[in-house]
Amino acid sequence: MISGVDGLALHHLYRAMAFLGEALEDQSDATPFAPRCTKDLIEEDIFLTHRDLFKGI
DSSP, rough: OTTTOOOOOOOHHHHHHHHHHBBSSOOOOOOOSSBBBBBHHHHHHHHHHHHHHHTOO
């Protein structure tokens, strides 16, 4: 169980999923298979924040 999620209801999770799946206006880097979404920006930021040149990533 994840601590601190006692007050979350199912509709909160659905709203979060909808937010993460919203298509971005700028689709210049989109693939032919799927539009770029909010989650893509978050994933890229996490990668850039945590990459380490000495680990070979």
